[in-house]
Amino acid sequence: MNDMRAALYDSYGPPEVLHVGTVPVPVLQQGQVLVRVHAVSVNGGELYGRAGRVRLVTGRKFPQRTGIDFAGEIAEVDPAVTGLRPGARVWGVLPRTFGSAAEYIAVRPRNLAYAPENISLVEAASLPVGVTAITALRTRGRLKPGRRLLVRGASGGVGSIAVQLGKVLGAHVTALAGPKNLDFVRELGADEAFSYTTTGPSDLGRFDVIMDTAGTELRAFRRLLAPGGRMISISFDIDHLAASLGYILASTVHGRGRVQFFSDNPKHDRLAELAAYVESGQIRPVVDTVHPLSEIAAAHRALEAGGVRGKHVIQVV
Known part of the structure; x- marks a missing residue:
């Protein structure tokens, strides 16, 4: 397993610049876990990033990635990490970066938590x-x-x-x-x-x-x-x-x-708290439309059009 599919763009522009390409699977660093991503959602910040409206932050190096949040299952755990095991259902948000719209991501335990057990991972992707x-x-x-x-x-x-x-x-x-x-x-x-x-x-x-x-x-x-x-x-x-x-x-x-x-950078405790609200039935996921990864451009276009109910979700696997 050396390569994986990921949503990429080679220049700033409209949703049509997005495409699915191949990039290396992340190599785990000390203290990280490898997550097999099942689904992600589309967020407003990603639209600004893709359009080049915050290029002072995103820079001019291409190809660039998209995706902030994720829901999936742990594929591999660095030996330095305790309390997490392969196969566990997790969700989270990348720390101030893009790139979750891919088959695998490497993330530190503080940026994820166990996903709610009473909803699917596709539904869970709408919530982090x-x-x-x-x-x-x-x-x-x-x-x-x-x-x-x-x-x-x-x-x-x-x-x-x-x-x-x-x-x-x-x-x-x-x-x-x-x-x-x-x-x-x-x-x-x-x-x-x-x-x-x-x-x-x-x-x-x-x-x-x-x-x-x-x-x-x-x-x-x-x-x-x-x-x-x-x-x-x-x-x-x-x-x-x-x-x-x-x-x-x-x-x-x-x-x-x-x-x-403020621009939040969610950590484990808050993600776990949100999971408790979901499992108790006090908060429910709201999914507008589920798109395959190959149609991520359509998902961006739909969010830009407005009138969304909840989240546009990208199903990766």
Whole structure:
């Protein structure tokens, strides 16, 4: 076993630059495990990377890889690793890099955990980035029972988990989503659901926590925060990056309503916590469409088109 299939691109551009090629199977370093990947999901950051919109980070060396999260089973364990065995079902997120859309990946134990036993690995692949919702709502937002939560982008991959988690934490959840997804987010548990095409910030009330997955109109939505409220953004307006980040920075210094931006780097404990929520039935996976690895370009195109419900998942094996 020397080579494997992986999603690659040889230049920045539209989804069509993606193709399936052959690369060497990773050689385990000390303290790593080799995971046979069953499925991954498509995330917004990968779209920016493939399009070359963050090339200061991704660089100009090609071919480049894609994929952040994964679900699969352990194929090999370095002798220095204890507590993990070949054949175990695991899921996780690569630490600030791309490359999980492949048959095998090498990863350290702190970046994975046992996958939930009550769902398939394809379903599991839709969930690992959901740990972002746990960090955003409970740690950054300090969401408590009875508080009012607004989720922007409530039908998407992270937003759909945030809606569910908000209800688990006892909040009153208001969801903003596309007009075709309002019943869907209500089924996830939202107490109220509004279309972002017809409902603007001025049409909404006050909230204790706002979870933003859009990265736009931060100033307008910040005005909806109740005293002491917190707005957590996991995205940014790539077309107005300096202004968006400058506003977030200023809001952490001035004013009662703070806007926080963060890019999560999930670790074992949070992944294990998410697995417990799934196994208890409190959070369920939401898969929009399952695509074979050979159709990864179509999956990217579909996510760019919008209107997604949960995740586009790439089945590798």
